[in-house]
Amino acid sequence: MKIFLFHIILALVWTAVTATFSFENLIIGLILGYIVLLVVGPAIDQSGYTRRVYKAITLFLFFIKELFVSSIRVAKDVMRPGFHMKSGVVAIPLDVTGNLEITLLANMISLTPGTLSLEVSDDRKFLYIHAMYIDEGVDQVRHNIKEGMEQHIMEVMN
């Protein structure tokens, strides 16, 4: 948290030094601040801030990609006459612990077309999702969620 504040201050210093308080310049300041933290980070911070910021951006881009790929898939099936998919409710064993991580995973699953989170078991070991495409088997659905989203979320949060 402290290092995040430091990052913001670095960006503000950049806008002050260049004397342009515009949105674009603040973004440039943040990028330059990130480079500074990449260099001096290991000396002042043990939480791996720069790595987590990088992973968070990767997670975001991965999510956008998933959103597009599966939206197109659903759109195709909605527009095509007849239904060719197999749907069902699948239990996903959870490796992520903690409320924030599970909420994030469940929300991202709901936001991606083709999957919808329905329920978390009381002991937080399983997430039950409704999937639109389980043509390749239940295990494939589990594998996709675990190797894709859950893996990314764990890398950001740990």
Added chain:
Amino acid sequence: MPASCSNGQKRRGIVLEVIAGILLITGGFFVFVAAVGILRLPDILMRMHASTKAGTLGAGLILLAVAFTYAEIGIISRVIAAIAFILMTAPVAAHTIGRAAYQSGITFWKGTIVDELQDYYHRSSKINTKSDKIPDID
């Protein structure tokens, strides 16, 4: 574009307009697909799939088109805020509706090949009594 604009500014305006146009058309297409999906898909959970995506991709793309059209800080920050709030609230609504639908015992369409949640509700009687009890409204 006013006539006083320089050539470079004019070109930038045209590029922004084309990007905004593409975003609008794609966004509109996904909202349209969502509407058709709600009408066409065979059971309620499948319809939820279609409807949440109108909120995310469709509305998100249309909002982005607004940001590109005006290309000024006040509008862009509001667009980012709106997209962030949509991304936070849409899945919660979808999850709640889907869960309520499942617990109220909807019938699945014939293409449903697996239901692993059924076992869970059956196993833990605690949840079963919780969800089966419908509160008296009157």
